[in-house]
Amino acid sequence: MRFYSVIANAVRSRRRNHLSPSRLLYRSTSRHLHSQPQSHGPPPPPFGIAFDIDGVLLRGESPIGASQQALRRLYNHSGELAIPYVFLTNGGGFRESERALELSKLLGVHVSPLQVLQGHTPFKQLVSRFENELVVAVGKGEPAAVMSEYGFKNVLSIDEYASYFDGIDPLAHYKTWITRKAANRSTLEGMTTRDDVCSQRVQAAFIVSDSVDWSRDIQVLCDILRTGGLPGREIGHQPELYFANDDLAYQASFPSERLGMGAFRIALESIFNSIHPRALQYTCFGKPNPFVFNNAEAVLKQLVSSLYHKAGHGNDRTHHFRRLYMIGDNPSVDIRGARQAGNPWFSILTRTGVFKGTDNHAEFPADMVVNTVEDAVDFILKKECS
Numbered sequence: 261m262r263f264y265s266v267i268a269n270a271v272r273s274r275r276r277n278h279l280s281p282s283r284l285l286y287r288s289t290s291r292h293l294h295s296q297p298q299s300h301g302p303p304p305p306p307f308g309i310a311f312d313i314d315g316v317l318l319r320g321e322s323p324i325g326a327s328q329q330a331l332r333r334l335y336n337h338s339g340e341l342a343i344p345y346v347f348l349t350n351g352g353g354f355r356e357s358e359r360a361l362e363l364s365k366l367l368g369v370h371v372s373p374l375q376v377l378q379g380h381t382p383f384k385q386l387v388s389r390f391e392n393e394l395v396v397a398v399g400k401g402e403p404a405a406v407m408s409e410y411g412f413k414n415v416l417s418i419d420e421y422a423s424y425f426d427g428i429d430p431l432a433h434y435k436t437w438i439t440r441k442a443a444n445r446s447t448l449e450g451m452t453t454r455d456d457v458c459s460q461r462v463q464a465a466f467i468v469s470d471s472v473d474w475s476r477d478i479q480v481l482c483d484i485l486r487t488g489g490l491p492g493r494e495i496g497h498q499p500e501l502y503f504a505n506d507d508l509a510y511q512a513s514f515p516s517e518r519l520g521m522g523a524f525r526i527a528l529e530s531i532f533n534s535i536h537p538r539a540l541q542y543t544c545f546g547k548p549n550p551f552v553f554n555n556a557e558a559v560l561k562q563l564v565s566s567l568y569h570k571a572g573h574g575n576d577r578t579h580h581f582r583r584l585y586m587i588g589d590n591p592s593v594d595i596r597g598a599r600q601a602g603n604p605w606f607s608i609l610t611r612t613g614v615f616k617g618t619d620n621h622a623e624f625p626a627d628m629v630v631n632t633v634e635d636a637v638d639f640i641l642k643k644e645c646s
Contacts, residue, residue, distance in 0.1 A: 304568040306582040308560040309345040315589035315613020320513030330637040344563040350505035350546040352378035353401025353469030379504030379546040387411040399469030462489035464500040505546025511613035548597030589613025591621035
């Protein structure tokens with residue numbers, strides 16, 4: 261295939277000129293794209309990459325090692341994306357468009373919203389079921405704005421929802437750090453008074469991102485879930501409950517891992533089951549769910565379509581990936597998920613986050629273990645581009 265001839269020439273040129281293989285590859289690819297008729301351009305790469313963010317590319321808001329340089333190798337000399345890749349993270353709390361802008365700034369490359377797959381991104385698929393129903397969104401950031409952008413028309417953040425019930429949080433007056441945010445009335449449709457909110461049944465609760473106030477959120481969620489969505493009323497049928505992920509821990513800026521949404525779920529479930537006759541029912545999204553990896557593959561195909569459609573090769577229905585690489589730091593989430601998804605996924609485990617072992621992980625071994633994301637990208641390009 262012409263794609264491989266271009267790659268081979270790039271690698272041979274690298275040996276002569278001592279330049280980076282990816283720089284030469286994508287310079288050659290770019291020249292080829294512009295010099296050939298659109299219907300005869302080189303075919304798209306038969307591989308794609310999914311990056312976890314926390315513990316792989318970033319620690320807090322700081323790039324890890326040479327992660328910026330590693331990502332730049334996936335672009336051509338004009339700064340255009342040459343190799344399809346996505347960010348596959350269980351994090352969230354902000355709209356994909358906002359997260360793309362933030363990642364572009366932190367990592368020094370252009371990131372499109374399509375490339376950002378967060379833990380709550382699959383919630384989009386539940387719009388048809390709850391579009392006009394009252395739902396409550398929990399978590400840091402802007403959980404209600406995220407859900408509203410997805411198409412949910414009657415969504416309240418748990419901050420807003422709790423503010424309509426006097427005394428629902430008995431510790432509220434001790435929390436001097438809380439600043440009540442004005443409700444986003446564009447998401448409330450006809451609910452403009454306290455009575456409207458308090459009398460309307462909550463049909464579902466969505467844990468969009470990590471809870472900021474565990475005591476208040478667990479209390480209010482138990483009230484919602486035990487009473488059929490009407491806090492303060494009699495026991496009723498449990499509304500639906502969805503978690504964006506089930507991560508027990510994740511790597512942030514602190515040296516050791518921090519408790520994640522999975523820990524919050526364990527706390528909520530333990531308390532709910534202790535005070536309610538029936539066990540808590542819930543659904544978890546996010547990695548390691550194979551659905552998330554299948555969705556990532558579909559998005560990578562969309563990227564191929566947008567990048568290569570002018571060359572006549574970008575039909576996202578027919579493009580076949582020979583290999584998809586998952587680069588992550590959490591064996592029980594990233595590596596386990598890629599293994600469960602199966603072919604064409606190939607898992608690469610870094611030592612820069614949750615995993616810090618010298619050997620492979622015993623329970624969820626990766627296909628390859630490397631020190632950094634730069635090592636992972638270097639391996640991928642040498643394997644696929646030589």
